[in-house]
Amino acid sequence: MDQKYAFLEKVGKEPSNLIKGLQAVQGAEGYVSDESIAAISEYFGIPAVEVEGVLSFYAQFKRVKPGKYKIAICDGTACHIKGSTQVGEWLSRELGIQSGETDARGHFSLETVACLGCCSLAPVMSVNGRVYGKLDRKSIVKILKEYENK
Amino acid sequence: MSQEKIKKIRVGVASCGVAAGADAVLELLRSRAESIPVEGTGCLGHCYAEPMVEVLLDNGDSVFYRNVKAEDGYIDNILSLGEKDRFEVPPARKAKELIKVLALAGRIDPTRFEDYTENGGYEGLKRALSMTPVEVVNEVKLSGLRGRGGGGFPTGTKWSFLAAKDTPEKILICNADEGDPGAFMDRSLMESVPHQVLEGMLIAAYATGATKLFIYCRAEYPMAIRHLKIAISQIYEHKLNVINGRELEIIIKEGAGAFVCGEETALIASLEGQRGTPRFRPPFPTDSGWKGYPSMINNVETFGNVPLILREGAAAFAAIGTEGSKGTKLFALAGDLKNPGLVEVPMGTTLREIVFDIGGADPDKVKAVQTGGPSGGCIPVELFDTPVDYDSLKKLGAIMGSGGMIVIGKDRCMVETARYFLDFTHRESCGKCTFCRVGTTRMFETLERIVAGKGEMADLEFLEDIGPKIRMGSLCGLGQTAPNPVLATLRYYRHEYEAHVKDHQCEALQCSALVDMHIDKSNCIKCKLCVKTCPVGAISDDLVIDNEKCTRCNACKDVCPKKTIHRVKKGSIQ
Numbered sequence A: 001m002d003q004k005y006a007f008l009e010k011v012g013k014e015p016s017n018l019i020k021g022l023q024a025v026q027g028a029e030g031y032v033s034d035e036s037i038a039a040i041s042e043y044f045g046i047p048a049v050e051v052e053g054v055l056s057f058y059a060q061f062k063r064v065k066p067g068k069y070k071i072a073i074c075d076g077t078a079c080h081i082k083g084s085t086q087v088g089e090w091l092s093r094e095l096g097i098q099s100g101e102t103d104a105r106g107h108f109s110l111e112t113v114a115c116l117g118c119c120s121l122a123p124v125m126s127v128n129g130r131v132y133g134k135l136d137r138k139s140i141v142k143i144l145k146e147y148e149n150k
Numbered sequence B: 001m002s003q004e005k006i007k008k009i010r011v012g013v014a015s016c017g018v019a020a021g022a023d024a025v026l027e028l029l030r031s032r033a034e035s036i037p038v039e040g041t042g043c044l045g046h047c048y049a050e051p052m053v054e055v056l057l058d059n060g061d062s063v064f065y066r067n068v069k070a071e072d073g074y075i076d077n078i079l080s081l082g083e084k085d086r087f088e089v090p091p092a093r094k095a096k097e098l099i100k101v102l103a104l105a106g107r108i109d110p111t112r113f114e115d116y117t118e119n120g121g122y123e124g125l126k127r128a129l130s131m132t133p134v135e136v137v138n139e140v141k142l143s144g145l146r147g148r149g150g151g152g153f154p155t156g157t158k159w160s161f162l163a164a165k166d167t168p169e170k171i172l173i174c175n176a177d178e179g180d181p182g183a184f185m186d187r188s189l190m191e192s193v194p195h196q197v198l199e200g201m202l203i204a205a206y207a208t209g210a211t212k213l214f215i216y217c218r219a220e221y222p223m224a225i226r227h228l229k230i231a232i233s234q235i236y237e238h239k240l241n242v243i244n245g246r247e248l249e250i251i252i253k254e255g256a257g258a259f260v261c262g263e264e265t266a267l268i269a270s271l272e273g274q275r276g277t278p279r280f281r282p283p284f285p286t287d288s289g290w291k292g293y294p295s296m297i298n299n300v301e302t303f304g305n306v307p308l309i310l311r312e313g314a315a316a317f318a319a320i321g322t323e324g325s326k327g328t329k330l331f332a333l334a335g336d337l338k339n340p341g342l343v344e345v346p347m348g349t350t351l352r353e354i355v356f357d358i359g360g361a362d363p364d365k366v367k368a369v370q371t372g373g374p375s376g377g378c379i380p381v382e383l384f385d386t387p388v389d390y391d392s393l394k395k396l397g398a399i400m401g402s403g404g405m406i407v408i409g410k411d412r413c414m415v416e417t418a419r420y421f422l423d424f425t426h427r428e429s430c431g432k433c434t435f436c437r438v439g440t441t442r443m444f445e446t447l448e449r450i451v452a453g454k455g456e457m458a459d460l461e462f463l464e465d466i467g468p469k470i471r472m473g474s475l476c477g478l479g480q481t482a483p484n485p486v487l488a489t490l491r492y493y494r495h496e497y498e499a500h501v502k503d504h505q506c507e508a509l510q511c512s513a514l515v516d517m518h519i520d521k522s523n524c525i526k527c528k529l530c531v532k533t534c535p536v537g538a539i540s541d542d543l544v545i546d547n548e549k550c551t552r553c554n555a556c557k558d559v560c561p562k563k564t565i566h567r568v569k570k571g572s573i574q
């Protein structure tokens, strides 16, 4: 196996750890590449198609490389009620990408998720895991600016 | 007051607090407070007041500060025990709440073992270990505790199923998937008092003879996972996991973003590293679960109640609540209300008390409340005298659910709300059952048509017809409950559906296909901020909106300093 994936040794070869293995790969590379599927398949002794079958079931796993800053728009119930549709539209306009896409320079990517657990601050989004609440257009523009040149 | 000496300062740094900026407040306080200890704690449930700071005084009193910012002015005020920004629990909330499960939330440092044990922690386990396993199961049965994960199954009875198995391995699973998008009770409990959930699991392990313990936690909860991991290593260190002479392993597995994995059999498949697809029951997990071993699943909050029952006794627990629903329940209150937060009330408290007295919602502005998330239904304000317990809510076509409670204001469209839930469920369907997979998709498409003003009256009949069929034809709870939000809104708000179909009108002016944007010139000061803001250039220099171009994004409405841009009924102003 590629030395690059030596960290898989820490996961444990039990097939029941497959999801954990995929999470480890995505944690390290930001997504699950064809190359890493091959490594996982080899490590667990599970055919690559089966690995793909499992990973395609779970929304968490990405098959394309995300941007440096991953923006997640919350569209859980509370955020939806509080206008997450508009938040999504504003972000899309500002960044020129739709949910599920990454911009051309690989700086921002946008995705929609269900509930970040901070519903009382709705509408909410997160940038690389840092949560921002009570969003309006002004605060969104400000937050994007902050990350723009980082 | 200012002569009192400060003993200690606590900052609420659960995820909700951090999202409001509490980590920066903690840091600044630490650097400014010199010799006074400043520690992080969990959440007190007053989300609207976050970030919150508690100042503990030498005389045993406490002073709370609300909406603190990481600025010197705020910190000076706190360190000098100033009167500004003080926080008191609103009297109406204090009167209605009964804090049992959350007693230590926001009161201890969740990462410190001693903080838990010095406050009654692990006394429940100690008492359990002095009884026989059968006695413990009976104690839980007597308490009347029912599962908090949504189903409301009697917990003691479930335990007795696993206890009755005579196999070398038995599996205990904590369901921490918290899939209802708009609920955060379990997150808050795990972040704030992780040991309480684990103590409940250890008591269950003793009572049932379980040998391996899993926690299946959603990956979106990194802080909960971190705190649980710390707590588990402390348990190992103090050998609390040695039960009946056997060292029990406690394993955390992270979910991977699939709502259906909250369902027991899907969760088990996911724990085995497979696609999270539910399977037919029987066999029930307590007969054949993880890798074929007898396995039992309880929810986070269910486990969180267990130490209480063992510590205070079943009778004390059963004294709280109603005939069929005992103890307290946590609710995550959010949506259109003044004081969103995490609340704990005795079972049987009315919706009116929760939404208006505790949540501070304006009675003139509330239309309904949604309980049980995508599996639940809405309850109109006219029925707010309903006591919240498993059986009363079921009668109304809603469910208790796990505790998500979303207040829906009068300016929200119920058809759109139903569309939202079906959008969620049809995407989350695992696809195994045709009725669930195809049926929810058809329902969703029909609702999309209606909110776009392209529905027909026959569509409403279709929805009413297919709903019960999806219920019948689905294997798991996802499909069986998916039609609920549609059927409930059709039952209580049929006129809104009809207005969309017959008059192409959205009463709430929410459905964008049925509204125009309009600038009311009488108030306009011609600042032209809207013109500059519009991302598609739909507003002309003389302040007329081209509704053909406009995407109804509300950016202009939002930015207008005179609030004179409105959503109006489509075609109503030429």
Ligand SMILES: Cc1cc2nc3c(=O)[nH]c(=O)nc-3n(C[C@H](O)[C@H](O)[C@H](O)COP(=O)(O)O)c2cc1C
Pocket: B146, B147, B148, B149, B150, B151, B152, B153, B155, B175, B176, B177, B178, B179, B180, B259, B260, B261, B262, B263, B264, B297, B298, B299, B300, B302, B303, B402, B476, B477, B478
């Ligand atoms: C689609 C679906 C999603 C569910 N999601 C959850 C969940 O997120 N958390 C939970 O505790 N129970 C969830 N449940 C209920 C569980 O299947 C199970 O009944 C519960 O965890 C049992 O624990 P309890 O008896 O302590 O309530 C879900 C059920 C279904 C059908």
Ligand code: SF4
Pocket: B260, B277, B278, B279, B428, B429, B430, B431, B432, B433, B434, B436, B437, B474, B475, B476, B477, B478, B479, B480
């Ligand atoms: S009801 Fe839906 S989610 Fe449940 S097993 Fe069937 S297809 Fe899958």
Ligand code: SF4
Pocket: B517, B533, B534, B535, B536, B537, B538, B539, B545, B549, B550, B551, B552, B553, B554, B555, B556, B557
């Ligand atoms: S609603 Fe949005 S698109 Fe329409 S005029 Fe206003 S800013 Fe422009």
Ligand code: FES
Pocket: A074, A075, A076, A077, A078, A079, A080, A114, A115, A116, A117, A118, A119, A120, A122, A124, B181, B182, B183
């Ligand atoms: S609904 Fe958005 S954080 Fe929960």
Ligand code: FES
Pocket: A120, B014, B016, B017, B043, B044, B045, B046, B047, B048, B050, B184, B188, B341, B342
């Ligand atoms: S204060 Fe913690 S849930 Fe909001």
